[in-house]
Amino acid sequence: MTSFLTARRLRGVITGSAVAALVLTTAACGGTTRDDEDASSGDSGSSASADPNAEIPEGLAIAFLPKQLNNPYFAVADGGGEKAVGELKGDYSEVGPSEASASSQVSYINTLTQQGADVIVTSANDPNAICSALDQARAGGAKVVTFDSDTDPECRDAFINQATADGIAQTQIDLMAEQIGGSGKVAILSATANATNQNAWIEIMKSYAAEKYPQMQIVSTVYGDDEDEKSFQETQGLLQSTPDLKGIISPTTVGIAAAARYLSGSEYKGKVALTGLGTPNQMRDFVKDGTVTAFALWNPADLGYLAAYAGAALSAGQITGAEGETFTAGDLGEYTIGKDGEIVLGDPTVFKADNIDDFDF
């Protein structure tokens, strides 16, 4: 039984990407917008011109504002950011609410604005709700970089996308198809029903699977609310309601861990395939005991690292967030800014029994 009070609190977990912006300005997500009354997307924040040779000054105040403090995933990502800020000789700080709500994030953005932060790196609990607060921060001179979960492109300077939505969706479908031989019934265990990233991925997964693996059938999508227990129950519900289920895809770390735990303790272990997005630490046991063959994820530390560099480059004026600009992100090398100020980290890493021990997060 999960809590009805907080069941819908979006725990800060992996929610990805990109598409959020796309999703919200077009009506891709089941038509959440009425029409573009004030459509004003486009090259946001690129009014000033970039100076690629500008020096990154020391002592930049770079603040990380994750969806929720003490969330392991964001702790790793912020850790990457801290490393980058150290290299840049900047002033790193991590602030955030203890519950993953947009309204408390707004309060922290306001505080950062008041403190005069140079760069705010954040992952949005709600793509729109924190927009006006970010606008105020930018009006106060701060540069805003989003990572993991984007906001409306208008209210940030750049977005670090851990992987493209296509990449994430296709990787998972490919992994699943590999394990079940490309045919059979597959279900999806998602996060909350209103998680924009997951919804976008699921759409792409469905169309990609229909096109590439016509024998594979995505029969249902259930929501574990990014709560372990709920996800656990939903997994069990899936197997009850679809006895001939061949595989489960869970594009959320909480979901895949819960599903793996359920499978490993049930008669379905090894018979029902499981893949999705998970962290190596949580999944290690299940990969080793054979419940899970392979799953994917990007390295969150790299995500935070890249975000910090992007923020510093923005603040220094090396880049403005316009398409085509380039900058160097320390050890990760050179990156090019894509459409709508989007910077893609790269393809997700696939974890299997033979490489999982190389990662610790």
Next chain:
Amino acid sequence: MSASTAHRPPTGATEADAPEARSRRGAALAQRLVVVRELGILAALVLLIGITLIANPRFLSGQNVRDLMLSAAVLVVLAAGQTMVIITRNVDLSVGSVLGLSAYAVGTLLVDHPGTPVVVAVLAGMVVGAVCGLVNGAIVAVAKVPSLVVTLGTLYAIRGLTSLWASSSDRLQINASDLPSSFKSFGGARVLGIPVLFLIAVAVVLVVGYHLRSYRSGRELYGIGSAPEAARLSGIPVGRRVLTAFVLNGALAGLAGVLYAARFQTLDTTAGTGLELNVVAAAVVGGVAIAGGTGSAWGAALGALLLTTIGTALPQLGINPFWRDAAVGALILAAIALDRTLTLRLAARLRGRNLRGS
């Protein structure tokens, strides 16, 4: 709690003071209604399971029933503890946070000392919970501050403490792989096919329920909740009893934390967030009156079971999971409305008998 007595008229003073009550059958009726109340939840549970079975015949498969039991275990233990507190006309809203602290503490203990026997881990969790309960109980009983306010305060404070501990020790999450296998096998252990965690929960409910029913100190809790002032005048050590109820409830919340850790094996600082209203809801659905004085741990446990089953059954019935919260809310309202109706009918019957009997 003395001030709250002002809101309750003395026994029956607002009821019609009909001529002398001389009824043998009144008592039998009253008892029957109590039984009816618990049977009612049981019937609702059976009905729900029945309907789900029709929709999905595999609902009662061994695996599924085990899962249901595991899911219910934590809430059942919490509901049993909460019953003791609510019966005294208090409430403990901090149980979710206490569970979180206890689970995290036990997780930390096990990670740092993998050789810790399971029994010691369980006891450690209970001690952590009992200490939290002691803080709550001491403020309520000694400073005479309403428990709703105190435990709302500790709800925030204990959660903050857990979170602070986690961030300062740099261990934000404890994963299954960090935990010793003895503890993990405890989480999955079964006796006669029944999960041990559930058996523990059942044992807790039986002990608490039996104690409340058949021991002086248990009956005194009912007395305190039924009429705090009368309890004081009749020599019941009200402060001590209330304190004890809070400590025991805290210990059970701590135990629930251990069960939580054993079952989920993945812990972070958010464990049990928001569980408090669920627990209160389970007790209310199970016939424990929020105003104290009536209800049983058995009823509360059935309420917890019913809420858990709804969570599991809805997706299997193909009902949009969005409806679950609404269903839980409706269930709570139905339960309290039913209680009220039963009480009114009982009062009317007793009054009617009074008149005829004299």
Next chain:
Amino acid sequence: MADGMPDGDPGPVVLALRDVSKSFGAIAALRGAQLELRGGEAHALVGENGAGKSTLVKILAGVHGPDEGTVLLDGQPVTLDSPAAARAQGIAVIYQEPTLFPDLSVAENIFMGRQPLTSGRRIDRPELAARCTALFERLGVHMDPDRPARGLSIADQQMVEIAKALSFDARVLVMDEPTAALSGVEVERLFTVARALRSHGAAVLFISHRFDEVFDLCDRITVMRDGQWVSTDATGDLTVEQVVRRMVGRDVADLFPKQDVVAGDVVLEVRGLTRRGVFTDVSFDVRAGEIVALAGLVGAGRSEVVRAVFGVDIYDAGSVTLHGRPLKPGNPAAAMAAGLALVPEDRRQQGLVMELSVERNATLTRRWKLARMGWLSARTERATAAEWSKKLQVKAGRLSDPVSTLSGGNQQKVVLAKWLSTDPTLLIVDEPTRGIDVGTKAEVHRLLSQLAADGMAVVMVSSELPEVLGMADRVLVMHEGRLVDDIPRARADEDTVMLAATGQAR
């Protein structure tokens, strides 16, 4: 005689209070109080409200500890620091208001904390029921031990309290106005029990405002005034007048100064009023200038009838007409607008908001009238309250003090002020002098009489027969929810009323 404790009575001194003082904040409730209880005696403690009787009882019960002075048990100083400690010393207390657990069974109420146990320290339920039944037999009560206390009539609740006290085998039984809610039969039963206890060597402390009972039961009488001991004498040496004079500190004039008036027009018509299970087919008229008493045993349905008339309770059938216009049922505000006022039975629960100030209480019924364009100023309230407390001679420290700081009699005056200020044409008073001291009682009676003389119609519910007979122009008698008799003043005496009240009329 008042200057010393009379010696020579049988039995040793069991319990004594020596120079006991107790203050609550700035208020001294007891100032050097004395009391001596002997084994085998029934001892009355009388005094006006506020004389400190209840505080004294609470010290004996272990609810309060004395600030100064000692409590001696068998000559040894004892510390009664909790109700449990007092019980352990064999002191049982029956409080003024029943203190039961409504959700628990009658048997558990009686034996709470002392339930008989089996070998495993579990409660022995059959034994519990058996002991309870045995107690009830001793008391001559027929009540099911397993029924919940909720829904018991006040009289039955009081019987449970008595059974509880009895179950202790107490050496000292303290009864703080136990008879206020009891009918004659029940009082007699209680006295039988008290006498039995006394003959077994226990000491009984009896507190009451009813002198007939005091003189009937008790061997000695202690009078208190203003928190101090005044006198202790053998009952045989005293008269009611002497006791009253000592309580009040002066002579009290005629207790029931009813003036004769000529009744005017019909003010209130009640026809066929019925509430299922409570009262049935009640019809009566009340005329201007008339005091109509509603008599009957406790539980006969008198308070319920007047509550239904006023609209606090609903009724199932019948009608209420005031000044020829039908009154909307279940609507006290409408009743007030039509000129009806009700001084309820339970002053502390129904009459007053104990936590609020005197002025707020006194003006609560007139708050809309005192408001100007919806704005209610504290000054207006205070002025109105001051005016009325002067009229009724309310003795209060400050009008902004909580009304709970006033004595019972003054509280009752505030209730009267609250209602008389609405300028009613029909005043219903339910037990207007219950639990108030003799002095104020006379004032209330004089006031009611004066109001009737000025043309107000008055309905008075009272369980005190002398009050009914002294005050009423007509006595309506209820029995088991029905109006059984309508006795004019000339014909009303104790016999006629009691016969009707016990259902033996005609």
Next chain:
Amino acid sequence: MAVDTSSAPVAGNATPPPARAPRGFTLPSGSVISTFLVLFLVIASFSVDGFASTRNLGFLLLDVVVIALIALPLTLIVVTGEIDLSVASMVGLSSAVMGKLWFAGLSLQLIIVLCLVLGAVLGAFNGLLVTWLGLPSLAVTIGTLALYRGLAFVVLGDQAVADFPRSWTTWAISSLGNSGIPNAVLPLLVLVAVTAVLLHATPIGRALYAMGNSEDAARFSGIDVARMKFWLFVASGVVSALGGVFWTLRYGSARADNATGLELQVIAAILLGGVSIFGGSGGLLGVMAGALLLASVRNALQLVNVPSDVLNIVTGALLIVAVVAPQVVARLKTHRPPARRSAGAQKGNP
């Protein structure tokens, strides 16, 4: 026969009986908490960098608006001895419905009216269950807390509606001129004034306090307790719906999970403001001060980079201290050290 010692004719009772101690858990009035607030504001202004600026004031007030707004009717409800835990769920449901209707193409003016009507209906449902069926409001509103939040998800599900007109969403976050004071504060102040007058200077307010202390006595004084409670719950619904509308505009996002858990913050503000949870005492000044104090403390601590864990501990501790402190003070005041400390004496008067 002994002669009475006192010869002076004394009528009635010279000495009042032991006073029932005034109710425990309340601050004497809102004055203590207000003083504390002013003190805190002064100290924070001098010691916390960036606290005393118009911009920060704006941020702070904007965070308080919805809490203070919902606290208005809820204070009245708590004064009568009841409680409404469903307020935040009504905010969420109103927000969800607002989004749904906007998406369906209705005009915003009409939507706002419909949301307020919805709030009235939700509040009336609470009110009916409490007054008509006589159910305890704590249990009822725990039920509707779940029910209304659930319905919000049924209405809007996973979606978020975000494209509200700029003019409206900008109004919601901008301030009056350069003062830093958010636009919404003005209408809020009007509502605060109206509520304060209602509670403290009208016959209705008197009735509310009477009800909160003794429902019986109130009924016997001709106060229609049930009807007043019913309308208070309706008011709570309407105001919560208004809060939902403002919340949606302020964050520019209509979602079913908006304002989850807000009820605890509102109740914390009310209790901190010195309103007894058992009803009958407290005032609006204290509640507003309580709401401001909670927000200011959070704001100031955030500015000096105190982590959110500690903020939670501070919030909890503040709440407990606020109710324990007056208890201790009251006991020190009324309880002169007796010759013998006894448990009975400590328990004081009922």
